Every structure is written in C-alpha cells, then in structure tokens.
Amino acid sequence: MDNINVLVVEDTVSESDVLIASLEANNFNVVGLATNFKDAISLYHSTNPDVLIVDIFLNGFPEGINVAEAISVNPDKAKPFVFLTSSSDRQIFERAKLTRPFSYLLKPFNELELFYAIEMALEKFYKQKDVFLSDNEDTVITDNYLFIKKGKALKKVLVEDIIYIEVEDKYCNIITEKEKFVINISLIKVSKLLNPNQFFRTHRRFIVNVEKVEEIILSDNLILLSSGHKADLSDNYREIIKRVKTL
Amino acid sequence: MSAKFLLPLSFLVCFFFSGFSQHKPCKKKEFIESLCNSDKLHKAHLLLSNNSLEESYELIENLKLGSEAKLDKDFEALILFLEGELHRRNNSFKKSVETYELSLSKNTTNNDLAFYAYIALGDIYISGIRDFDKVIPYYKKAELLLDKESCPEKQTLLYNALGNINLLSKNYDEAEKYYIKGLELYLNNNKTTQAAINYSNLGNLYFEQYKDAKAEEYFLKAINTFQKKDSTNINVRQQINYNLFAVNEAKGDYKTAIKYLETSNTLKDSIWNRDKVWEIADLGKKLAVEKKNQELQVLEAENKLKSAQRNGILVSALVLLALLGVSIYYYKEKVKTNKIITSQNETLDTLNATKDKLFSIVSHDLRSSVNTLKSSNRALVSNLETKNIEKLDQLLNTNSSIVNGAYNLLDNLLNWAMLQTKQTYFNIEEHRIYMLVEHVVFNYQGLFAEKEIKFENNVSKKDKILADQESLKIIIRNLIDNAIKFTETNDAISVYSKVEDENYIQLIIEDSGLGMSDTTRLELLKETSLLSKKENEQIIGTGLGIQLCKSMIKKNNGKFSIESQLGKGTKMIVSLPKVGENG
Numbered sequence: 001m002d003n004i005n006v007l008v009v010e011d012t013v014s015e016s017d018v019l020i021a022s023l024e025a026n027n028f029n030v031v032g033l034a035t036n037f038k039d040a041i042s043l044y045h046s047t048n049p050d051v052l053i054v055d056i057f058l059n060g061f062p063e064g065i066n067v068a069e070a071i072s073v074n075p076d077k078a079k080p081f082v083f084l085t086s087s088s089d090r091q092i093f094e095r096a097k098l099t100r101p102f103s104y105l106l107k108p109f110n111e112l113e114l115f116y117a118i119e120m121a122l123e124k125f126y127k128q129k130d131v132f133l134s135d136n137e138d139t140v141i142t143d144n145y146l147f148i149k150k151g152k153a154l155k156k157v158l159v160e161d162i163i164y165i166e167v168e169d170k171y172c173n174i175i176t177e178k179e180k181f182v183i184n185i186s187l188i189k190v191s192k193l194l195n196p197n198q199f200f201r202t203h204r205r206f207i208v209n210v211e212k213v214e215e216i217i218l219s220d221n222l223i224l225l226s227s228g229h230k231a232d233l234s235d236n237y238r239e240i241i242k243r244v245k246t247l
Numbered sequence: 248m249s250a251k252f253l254l255p256l257s258f259l260v261c262f263f264f265s266g267f268s269q270h271k272p273c274k275k276k277e278f279i280e281s282l283c284n285s286d287k288l289h290k291a292h293l294l295l296s297n298n299s300l301e302e303s304y305e306l307i308e309n310l311k312l313g314s315e316a317k318l319d320k321d322f323e324a325l326i327l328f329l330e331g332e333l334h335r336r337n338n339s340f341k342k343s344v345e346t347y348e349l350s351l352s353k354n355t356t357n358n359d360l361a362f363y364a365y366i367a368l369g370d371i372y373i374s375g376i377r378d379f380d381k382v383i384p385y386y387k388k389a390e391l392l393l394d395k396e397s398c399p400e401k402q403t404l405l406y407n408a409l410g411n412i413n414l415l416s417k418n419y420d421e422a423e424k425y426y427i428k429g430l431e432l433y434l435n436n437n438k439t440t441q442a443a444i445n446y447s448n449l450g451n452l453y454f455e456q457y458k459d460a461k462a463e464e465y466f467l468k469a470i471n472t473f474q475k476k477d478s479t480n481i482n483v484r485q486q487i488n489y490n491l492f493a494v495n496e497a498k499g500d501y502k503t504a505i506k507y508l509e510t511s512n513t514l515k516d517s518i519w520n521r522d523k524v525w526e527i528a529d530l531g532k533k534l535a536v537e538k539k540n541q542e543l544q545v546l547e548a549e550n551k552l553k554s555a556q557r558n559g560i561l562v563s564a565l566v567l568l569a570l571l572g573v574s575i576y577y578y579k580e581k582v583k584t585n586k587i588i589t590s591q592n593e594t595l596d597t598l599n600a601t602k603d604k605l606f607s608i609v610s611h612d613l614r615s616s617v618n619t620l621k622s623s624n625r626a627l628v629s630n631l632e633t634k635n636i637e638k639l640d641q642l643l644n645t646n647s648s649i650v651n652g653a654y655n656l657l658d659n660l661l662n663w664a665m666l667q668t669k670q671t672y673f674n675i676e677e678h679r680i681y682m683l684v685e686h687v688v689f690n691y692q693g694l695f696a697e698k699e700i701k702f703e704n705n706v707s708k709k710d711k712i713l714a715d716q717e718s719l720k721i722i723i724r725n726l727i728d729n730a731i732k733f734t735e736t737n738d739a740i741s742v743y744s745k746v747e748d749e750n751y752i753q754l755i756i757e758d759s760g761l762g763m764s765d766t767t768r769l770e771l772l773k774e775t776s777l778l779s780k781k782e783n784e785q786i787i788g789t790g791l792g793i794q795l796c797k798s799m800i801k802k803n804n805g806k807f808s809i810e811s812q813l814g815k816g817t818k819m820i821v822s823l824p825k826v827g828e829n830g
Contacts, residue, residue, distance in 0.1 A: 088665065088717060093672035106717055112689045116682060133679050135708055 001148065001155040001179065003029040004118075007049035009067055010084065011035040011058045015107070019053065019084075022111055026153040037063045037070075044071055044079075050145070050156060051118055052081040053105070062092055068099040080125035082117045101125050115152055122147055122154075128193075136170065139183040141193040146174070148183055164231050165190065165199075165207040177227055200240040203232040210243055274400055275363050282325050282360070291329060300337055307333065324355040328364055335367065340375035344368060358392045362401060365389035369408060373415070382412045399436055403429045410448060419456050426452065440480050443472035447487050454494060463494045481521065485514035605791060609660060616653040620646060648694075655728060656791075662721055663795050666802070673715045675803065677826050680754055681706040683716065684742050687723045691731070699736045705743035710752050711826040718799040719823075725792040726756040726819045733817065734760035751806070751822040759816040768809050772797075796821075 006028050010016040020030050031047040034040035036058055044052065044067075052071065056064035064083060072078050083096050086107035096102065101124035105117040119132040122140050126147075131137045138149040146157040157176065166173040171182045172190060191201060202208045202223055208231050215224040216233065223231040223240075233240070276296065283289040287310055294303035307330050311323075327350035334343035347364050355361060369385040372378050386409050393402060406429035413422030426449050433442035446469035454462035469487045473480055488511035495504035623646050630638045665671040684704050695702045712719075723742075730740045738759045745753040763771075771793055800807045804824050811817040 088671045090670055090672045093674075097674075110686065110689045113686045116686060133682055133708070 001150070001157050001181065003027050004051060004147070004154045004156055005029050005031045005047065005049045006118075007032050007034070007040070007043055007047055007052045009034045009040040009052060009054040009058070009064060011055060015055075019114070022114060026111065026115065027155075028153060035059075037066055040067045041070055049079060050147075051121055052079060053084055053118075054081050056083050056085040056092060056096060057087075062095070065092075065096050065099060068096070072099055078125075080121040082121045111152065115154070118154065119149070135184075137185050137189075139185045141185075141190070143195070146183070148181075159194070159198075160209075160211070162199075162209050163212040163225050163227065163229050164209060166231075167205045167207070175229060200243065201237045202240050203234045203237055206231040206233075208240060210240060213240070213244055216241060216244055278359055278363070279325075279329075282357075288325070288329075295329060295333055295336070298336060300333060303329075304333055320353045321355050321357055321360075324350045324353040324357070324360060327353070328360055331364070331367065335371055335375070338375070340371050343371055343375075347371075359401075362389050362392045362405075365392070366404065366408060369412065373412060379412060379416050383409070383416070386412060399432050403432045403441065406432070407445070407448070410452075414448070414452055414455065417455070419452060422452055423449065439472050440483065443469045443480070443487070444483055445469075446472055447483070447490065450487075450490060450494075454490070454497075459494055459497050463491065463498070466491045466494060481514055481518055485511050485518060488514060609656060609791070612656055613653060616649050616656075620649055623649070644697075648697075655724075659721075659725065659791050659795050662718075663791065663798075666718075666795070666798055671717075673718065673802065675713050675715050677711050678714055678716060678719065679708060680710050680712055680744055680752070680823075681708045683719055684723055684754075687720055687727060688742075690724075691727060694731060695740075698731065698734070700731065700734055701737075701739040703739070703741040703743075705741055706754070707744050710744045710746075712752050712754075712823040713826055714803045714805070714823055718803060722796045722799050722803075722821060723754075723756075725796050726821070728792060729819070730756055730758040730760065730817070733762075734758045738816075746825070747822050750825055752825045754821045754823060756819045756821075757816065762813045762815050762817050763809075763811045764813055768811050771809060772807070 006023055008016055008019060008023075008030055010019060010033065016033055016035075020033065023030050031049050032043040034043045040052075040054070052067075054064040054067050056062050058064055058067075064085075068081055068083065071081065080101070081103070083102070083104040084107065085092070085096075085104060088106060093104075096104065101121070103117055103121040103124055105113060109117075123129055123131055126140050126142050128140050131140050132149045132154075140147040141159075144159055146159060146162075148155045148157065157174065161176040161178075163175050163177065166175065167187045167190075168182075170184060170186065172185055172187070174181055174183055187207075190207065191199070194207070198210055199207050200210055206223075208223060208225065212226045212229075213223055214226055216222075217224065218233070218241075221233045221235075223233050225231060279292055280289075283292050287306055291303050291306040291310065294300075294306065307326060310326050311330075327346050331343050331346035331350060334340070334346055337343075347368050351361055351364050365385045365388045369382045369389070372382040372385070386405065389405055390409070393405065406425045410422045410425035410429060413419070413425060426445055430442060430445040430449070433439075433445055446465050450462045450465035450469060452462075453459075453465060466487055470484065470491070473484065488507045492504045492507035492511055495501070495507060498504075623642055627639065627642050627646075630642065662671075681704065684706050688702065688704060691702070694700075727740070727742070734740060740756070740758045742754070742756050745755060747753045771790070797807055800821055800823075806822040808820045808822075809817065810820065
C-alpha cells in the first residue's frame with residue numbers, strides 16, 4: 001500500500017507548517033507546497049497528487065477558488081480537493097460552492113476534521129458516497145487506485161498491482177505482489193466498480209486480474225497466478241478462459 | 248254734412264256686439280259655429296274668425312272637393328257661405344257676392360243661413376260696393392225669412408240694417424219705421440246701450456232732415472238711456488256728445504255746443520286714456536309677467552345655485568367624510584403600529600439590556616482571563632529565571648486552559664454576531680452525528696484526561712441527520728463545554744443518540760454533574776435570558792453559549808430541551824431532522 005499524495009496550497013507559513021506536520025505524522029505524502037496560483041498549477045501538473053488542500057485566500061485574494069476551477073476544467077486530469085478557509089463568509093462560500101464537487105475545512109481544525117475533509121473530497125469526487133464513515137466499507141475504488149481507510153489515515157493501492165481478490169463474508173482479501181490485506185467492501189460493489197475487462201469472477205470467492213494469470217489448469221479447476229498465487233476456477237464462472245485463450 | 252254721415256255707418260259694422268240671452272244660438276258667430284259639425288269645418292270657421300284667411304281658404308277648398316259637399320246641399324251651402332265670408336274679409340266683394348248667391352242658390356232649408364247670407368250681401372253693397380239700391384232687396388228678402396219666433400237679435404240686426412240703409416238712401420220714413428221697430432225690441436229686452444244707439448240713430452235721422460230740435464231730443468234721450476256711464480259705452484257716449492255738439496252748433500247755441508264738444512273731447516281723451524290705461528295695463532301685465540318670468544328665472548337660477556351649493560356641500564361633506572374615514576383608518580393603523588412599535592421597542596429594550604449585560608459579563612470574563620494570563624506570564628518569567636521547570640509546565644498548562652476558555656468565548660461571540668447578521672455560510676446537508684461528535688470531542692481529550700472525566704461517544708454510527716455542519720459542531724462544542732463546566736472529577740459525560748420518532752433523532756449530552764434547579768432550567772429555555780454569576784460564582788457562565796445553541800438549533804429546524812436533577816446530572820437534548828433509511 002502507498003501513501004496518499006497531497007499537494008498543499010497555502011500562503012501562511014505557520015499554518016502550512018502545522019498542516020504538513022499533521023499530514024506527514026499520519027503517513028500522508030505531501031508532494032508539494034504552493035503559496036500562489038501559478039506555483040499551485042505547475043506543481044499540480046508536475047507532482048501528480050491524489051488530493052489537493054487549497055486555502056481559499058492566497059495573499060489576500062480568493063485565488064484558491066481559481067486554482068480549484070483550473071484543476072477541475074479537464075475531467076480526465078481533475079483531482080479531488082479540499083478548500084481551507086478561516087472565514088465562513090457567505091459570499092465567498094457561494095462562489096466556492098460552484099466548483100463541484102465541493103468540500104471544505106474550516107480553520108481552526110483538528111486532525112480528525114482534516115482527514116474527514118479529505119475523505120469527503122474523495123467520496124464526493126469518485127461518487128461513492130458514505131464509504132469511509134460507514135461501518136461496512138472502507139474503500140473507494142477508482143480506475144487506477146483503491147483508496148483504503150487505515151485507522152485515521154488513508155492508503156492507496158494501484159489497481160493493476162492486484163493479483164486476485166478473495167472474498168470472505170463481508171471482507172475482501174486483496175493480494176498484490178508485495179502484500180496481502182483485508183478491505184471492507186461488498187462483493188457486488190467490487191465487481192461493479194472494477195474494470196470488467198480486467199477482473200473476472202472465477203469462483204464464488206475469487207476475482208482474478210486477468211493480466212496476472214500465468215496458467216489455467218482446467219483439469220484441476222485451478223488458475224496459476226504470478227508470484228505463485230493460485231485461485232480456484234468453478235464451472236459456473238468460466239468466462240475468463242475465453243479471455244485467456246484470446247491472449 | 249257728409250262728415251256726420253260716417254258716424255252711423257261705423258255703427259252698422261259693430262252693431263251686434265252684445266247678445267240677447269237665449270238658448271238657441273242666435274248670433275251669427277254662434278250660429279255658424281253650431282252648424283260646423285266636423286273638425287275641418289270647425290277649424291275653417293275658427294281660422295276665418297281669426298282672419299287666417301289663406302289657411303282657412305285651403306281648408307274650405309279641400310272641403311268643397313270632398314264627397315260630402317256634393318251629397319248634402321245644406322253642407323255645401325254652409326261651405327259656400329263660409330267662402331263668401333272669406334272673400335268679403337279679403338275685400339273681394341264681387342267674388343263674395345257671387346259665392347253668397349251660389350250658397351243661396353242651393354235652396355237650403357236652413358232659413359237662418361239664408362238670412363245671414365242676405366244680410367251679408369246687403370252689408371257688402373253698403374260698405375263694399377257702395378251701391379245702396381241693391382241693398383234693400385236683400386234686406387227685404389231677409390225680412391221675409393223672419394217670423395215672430397225669430398230671436399230678437401236677428402230682428403234688431405235687420406231693423407237696424409234696414410234703418411241704416413233707408414237713412415243712407417234718404418228714405419227717412421222707412422228708416423224711422425225700422426229704427427223704431429229696433430228701438431222697441433231693445434227697450435223691451437232692456438238692452439239700454441243698444442237702445443241708446445238706436446236713439447242716437449234716430450237723432451241722426453232727424454238731423455239729416457234738419458229737424459234739429461227733434462234730433463237734439465233723441466240725442467239727449469240716447470245719452471240719458473245709459474244706466475251706467477262707464478268704459479263699456481264710452482265710445483258711444485263720446486259720439487253722441489259729438490252729435491249733440493253738431494246739433495247745437497247747427498242751432499247756433501254755441502255755448503251748449505262747446506260744452507258738448509268739450510265733453511266729447513274729454514271722453515275722447517278718456518278713450519285714449521282708457522286705451523292707454525289698457526296698454527299700460529297690458530304693459531304692466533307684460534312687465535309683471537316678465538318680472539314674474541325674471542323672478543322665476545332668478546328663482547331657477549337661485550335653485551340651480553342652491554342645488555349647486557347643496558351638491559357642493561354634499562360633495563365636500565362626502566369628501567370630508569371620506570377624509571375623516573381615511574384619517575380614522577390611518578389613525579387606527581398608526582395606533583396599531585404604535586402599539587406594535589411600542590411592544591417592539593420594549594422587546595428591543597430588553598434585548599438591548601440583555602446585550603449590555605452580555606457585554607459587561609463578556610468583557611469582565613475576558614478581562615479577568617487576560618489579567619490572570621498577565622500575572623501568570625510574570626510568574627513564568629520569574630520561574631524561567633530561577634529555572635523552576637516543574638512550575639513552568641504547570642503554569643503553561645494553566646495558561647493554555649485560560650486561553651482556551653477565552654478563545655471559546657470569543658468564538659461564540661463571533662458566531663453569535665455572524666448568526667445575527669446572517670453572514671455565515673449555512674448549508675443543510677446529510678451528516679453522521681457520530682463523526683461530528685468525534686471531531687468536536689477530539690479537542691477535549693486533554694481536558695477530559697486532566698479533569699479525569701470519563702467520556703463516551705455512544706452515538707450510533709448509522710444515525711444520519713440533516714444539518715449545517717459548522718453550526719452543528721458549535722452546538723455540540725457548547726453543550727460539551729457546558730457539561731464539562733458542571734461536572735467534577737470522576738464524573739462521566741456521555742453523548743448518545745436516540746430515535747425520537749420517524750422525523751427526528753435526538754442527540755443527548757448527558758453528564759453526572761451538578762445538575763440544576765427547575766427554575767434555572769426553565770430560565771435557560773426562555774427566548775432571551777442571560778444568567779448572572781450570582782448563583783455559582785466560579786462556574787455559571789454568560790449564558791451566551793446556550794443562547795447560541797438555541798438559535799442555531801432553531802435554524803437547523805431542530806428542537807431543544809433540558810432534563811436535569813439537582814445533584815444528579817443534566818441531559819441536554821437536541822432533536823434534529825432525520826435522514827430516511829435510503830437517504
């Protein structure tokens with residue numbers, strides 16, 4: 001699992017210091033700190049953050065909103081962001097609210113509020129409402145990553161690293177090259193959100209990344225995966241065979 | 248002598264001006280009128296009498312062409328008679344004579360009509376054509392139509408006419424005979440004026456024959472016959488007097504003659520005067536009528552003016568009434584608004600007083616906080632000099648808690664101000680209460696540990712409510728602040744949720760602290776209240792926090808209540824709109 005990349009856009013040093021310290025203490029990876037609009041945009045393009053924390057007021061002007069607008073323009077490159085502000089001034093908020101999806105954090109804030117705001121930004125951005133806060137789930141699935149809540153903080157896993165997923169009751173065991181971990185998510189949601197051309201159901205309990213398949217032993221109803229992992233193949237889920245053969 | 252002759256002639260024309268009292272119509276006009284049995288005839292006769300000759304002629308011509316005229320000879324005779332009359336009045340004497348003759352030729356059985364036709368013919372020859380020889384035969388024929396039954400009016404008319412014509416024809420004996428016949432009739436019927444005229448005519452007759460003494464006698468008789476000498480017979484009297492003058496002049500008795508002439512002249516003047524008087528009377532009448540008219544006009548004008556005035560008064564009264572109504576309405580409105588304003592003023596006054604009180608308490612709090620901080624800082628400095636590290640730590644902790652308290656107070660003040668001016672961003676969204684409580688409580692962990700308060704967040708993670716995030720956090724923060732304030736070491740504070748009904752979820756902040764009396768509880772729930780510090784010097788606050796909570800709960804469409812027992816603890820209950828299961 002990797003840390004989440006955060007780009008901070010904040011012009012007040014004392015505040016950015018506290019913020020960065022707080023993020024890093026909870027294993028967030030602060031990829032950059034911008035203090036103005038121009039730096040924010042260039043850092044945004046160069047650092048590939050997973051989420052941005054943007055102070056609305058930069059050097060006395062609500063430039064933070066312009067940053068948010070700029071990064072939201074291209075839907076392919078857009079990233080979730082959190083507005084940071086010390087004022088609950090209605091007019092500013094009304095303008096900020098137009099940059100959807102909208103998430104904000106009011107100063108002064110504590111760690112919980114900070115992480116909550118980041119979680120809300122991700123949920124809203126990827127349109128998977130009510131994930132991190134519920135007891136049942138802790139993972140947001142996107143095209144490239146799984147965002148998983150671990151304790152107070154968040155982690156991410158590259159989707160293409162997943163070898164297979166083993167379902168156990170309400171949990172899913174995620175097996176990658178390097179590690180193995182459990183996430184809380186329903187099977188239905190997993191199969192719905194993962195790319196169906198890449199992930200195939202092979203068994204009541206297995207979802208396999210087709211790209212990690214090394215061999216299918218039909219006689220044993222067994223799929224051999226990379227790094228020596230194995231998955232069962234049941235008669236009901238044989239679609240993967242066609243796919244492997246065409247490879 | 249010829250001048251004198253004109254006098255009796257003038258009499259002939261105006262002879263029959265006074266009728267005998269009789270049932271049967273006898274006078275020519277009345278008689279003709281009685282014959283006119285149709286509207287057209289009647290109208291023609293009326294027009295003729297009024298000398299509207301042309302219109303009358305048209306009608307008569309019209310009647311002549313009508314079928315009735317050809318069937319009934321009496322009717323035809325009547326029409327022709329009327330036509331004759333018309334021509335005579337038009338001075339077409341020959342035409343008139345022809346028409347009358349034509350009328351007589353119809354052999355009408357109506358003797359009266361024939362009689363008047365003959366009389367008319369005679370008259371025309373006397374005064375129109377002036378051929379006296381032709382007159383007498385007509386009159387004679389008329390006389391033949393008379394009998395004893397004939398009314399005296401006709402008889403006298405005829406006798407006088409015969410008398411006159413004989414006089415003119417100088418057949419004095421004949422004239423005298425007829426005059427006397429007429430006189431007899433008049434005297435018998437007590438027609439004095441006519442009798443006087445007859446006497447006068449006889450006087451004229453004798454005068455013509457140069458029988459001056461006899462003439463004078465008859466003239467005198469004539470003048471004495473008048474029972475009354477008044478305006479009705481003044482013309483006759485004047486003429487008689489003139490005749491008397493002429494007789495006496497002829498006699499050579501000039502004195503008497505002058506006397507009569509004078510009388511005559513006086514009478515003439517009287518006549519003139521009478522006419523004048525009449526004219527004047529007429530004028531007076533006219534004037535009176537005009538005056539009356541003017542008066543009427545004036546009255547009308549006055550009426551108009553009065554009605555205009557009345558209308559004006561009415562209108563102005565109405566306008567005044569309307570004005571009065573409007574002003575009463577506005578007055579009432581004003582009174583109403585004044586009442587409202589007064590009550591609002593009172594509310595404002597109390598609010599102002601509350602605010603003033605709030606100010607004083609807040610500033611007092613802040614002042615004492617800062618003051619403590621000041622002295623604490625001084626202690627810090629001195630301790631730093633003596634490097635008393637243990638004491639330093641303790642002092643910093645105290646400072647931090649003081650600053651926290653002051654900050655909370657300031658935060659509430661700011662939020663209060665923002666809420667009052669509606670400047671804050673307020674957006675009701677779905678929230679899990681658990682998370683929000685966690686966020687707030689996170690800041691109190693140190694305090695709980697320090698005060699050794701057992702804290703539990705037992706809010707169900709499933710419970711979702713609709714609220715504005717920041718304002719809800721302020722509410723929770725204040726209620727927890729409150730709970731901490733009124734608890735002692737080892738007391739417990741727990742926050743939990745409860746489903747109130749299908750619309751609301753209750754968030755309950757419960758502590759096992761001091762609790763409060765019912766009076767305090769009710770006081771807290773009042774719309775505007777601030778608690779003074781008198782009850783518990785150390786811990787009772789401004790009440791600002793609870794006011795802020797109440798206002799914000801209201802704005803979040805929630806409800807607020809307190810349950811408390813003195814010495815056992817307090818439950819602060821916030822009910823918030825619930826999000827449905829699938830929400």
